[in-house]
Amino acid sequence: MSETLAEGRTLADLAIEVRSKNAGPFWVTMELFMRDSEGYAIVADESFINEQVVSGLYGVDARSIQIFRIPSLNVVKVSFPRPISQGSLRDRDIHAGQHHVPLARMRVLGE
Template identity: 75%
Template sequence: MAEATPTTLGDLAYEVRSKNAGPFWVTMELFLRDADGYRIAADETFLNEGTVARLYGIDEADVQMFRIPSLNVVKISFPRPVSQASLRDRDVHSGQHHVPLAVLPLPAT
């Protein structure tokens, strides 16, 4: 059976995860399956600070991106919308923040 054509960023990855990076920051990591997937995910015309800002409703200037080609990894960090474990915090461990990133449709080829 042939493998399905990837349609989302998550389809290119072994894992897409998010976690808190202290009480004030969220970090997300894309562990891409191979160099081809990394090439797509690391393409600054597709996945960039503006894309992340739109997905998460945050200021583009607050987004930090780290592309690590030797590991086929893209790491993204941004300030949490509310501090960890505060009254309005709905995800203490930031474990669900990765979902919009994982379901991001790939650019048309």
């Protein structure tokens, strides 16, 4: 039995795609492209994804997080400052391509 089935569904299970990328050298943006309006309603709910949740997942100041909900596209975008600027000596993910994983693995409660 897969981990997802044993523990319930995740955001990634409800999405067409969950991705992250640079939004310039100092910001990361993550996008959740949901399969349908039902999945979007779960993700867009401010009690599910909000600044405090993202702050806990990524260790960034909640006041610096921006969340954009786009119901006409079933998309939620989350942006925050990169902890290390792109291409700096300690940057381990220059394209910010792996930042989405903690968000994608969030469990959907009540499933």
